[in-house]
Amino acid sequence: MPGMSEALKAALTDKSAGVAEMLQHLLPEVAETESRLFDAMRYSTMNGGKRLRPFLVLTTAEMFHVAPSSALRAAAAVEMIHCYSLVHDDLPAMDNDDLRRGKPTCHKQFDEATAILAGDGLLTRAFEVLAHPATHSDPAVRSQLVLDLAQAAGPHGMVGGQMVDMLAERDEAVRAGLDVAAITRMHQMKTGRMIAFSCMAGATLGKAPAQLRQALQAYAHDLGLCFQIVDDLLDVEGSADEMGKTIGKDQAAGKITFVSLLGLERARDQARLLADQAVQHLKPFDAEADLLRDVAAYVLDRRS
Incomplete structure (x- = not known):
């Protein structure tokens, strides 16, 4: 993977395999009438992807000595939320995409109604997983995870950011009011808060002290914005083969x-500045956070 250190590549491969195994366990094949729904849910989560968000959960959980089984359940829940959002984003009523990760999108592989239900199933299953005692023995920790994920994914987070993005595409008055501050807020909601949750989940599971939680929060803030700026750059400069999806859609849609x-140049400079800032926030962790430093470098240089 371009821009990825060997250490990060190995860790990502290892952790992705663990997440895939947990997803297989949490989304089993069923023989009941609703098997088509489970097939669509599995199709939407088991078709590859970098699994960056669950990787952040697992990496920060290791930093705070969290039991692997607990961390994997939280990581799988994050991936379910992420994949549900992609299933719904790809629908004709939203972004109307035919490809995701180089394969037909869920509504193309199945049908639109099944894709909607698959997204709904992944969304609700994620919270069921987090709330289950197997995720953590302390009910307060489980409750905090559920609350934090709901806020990150809900109307003041990912879903709200998607609504603003959609309105900006369709409403000239909204679009005209989008300056750098407004678009930064939109992407903090749409992308940044889920990345922040992914970075903070390990700290929540490990009951980390406030100072270290604040450092991770600052890292996640800058990483999320860097990720989105690079996404915007790739929509202009990337290739469909590398991205595994249609490119140039943002520009075509205005x-x-x-x-x-x-x-382009100022956007690249801003992404570089944010990646550098993200790394600076990790000073309290010394070598324990080397993989997170590698993530910041990869996000800046990624091609997909």
Whole structure:
């Protein structure tokens, strides 16, 4: 994978395998009438992807000596939420995409109604997993995870950011009001808060002290914005083969992005600054956070 250190590549491969195994366990094949729903849920989660968000959960959980089984359940829940959002984003009523990770999108492989239900199933299953005693013995920790994920994924987080993005595409008045501050807020909601949850989940599971939680929160803030700026750059400069999805759609739709506001060079500079800042926030962790430093470098240089 371009831009990825050997250490990160090995760790990502190892942790992705663990997450895949946990997803297989949590989303089993069933023989009942609803088997088509489970097939669509499995198709939407087991078709590859970098699994960056669950990787962040597992890496931070290791930093706070969390039991692997607990960390894997939380990581799988995050991936379910992420995959549900992709299933719904790809629908004709939203982004209308035919490809995801180089394969037909869920509504193309199955049908639109099944894709909607598959997304709903993944969303609700994620919270069931987090709330289960197998995720952590302390009910307060499980409750905090559920609350934090609901806030990250809900109307003041990912879903709300998607709504603003959609309105900006369809409503000229909303689009005209999007400056750098507004688009930053939108992407903090749409992308950043889920990345922040992924970074913080390990700290919550490990009952980390406030100072270390704040350092991770700051890292996640800058990492999430860097991720989105690079996404905007790749929509202009990337290739469909590398991305595994249609590119150039933002520009064709007249969307306001970091690139359209700042231009290519300033957007690249801003992404680089954010990656550097993210790494600086990890000073309290010394070598324990080396993989997170590698993630920041990879997010900046990624091609997909």
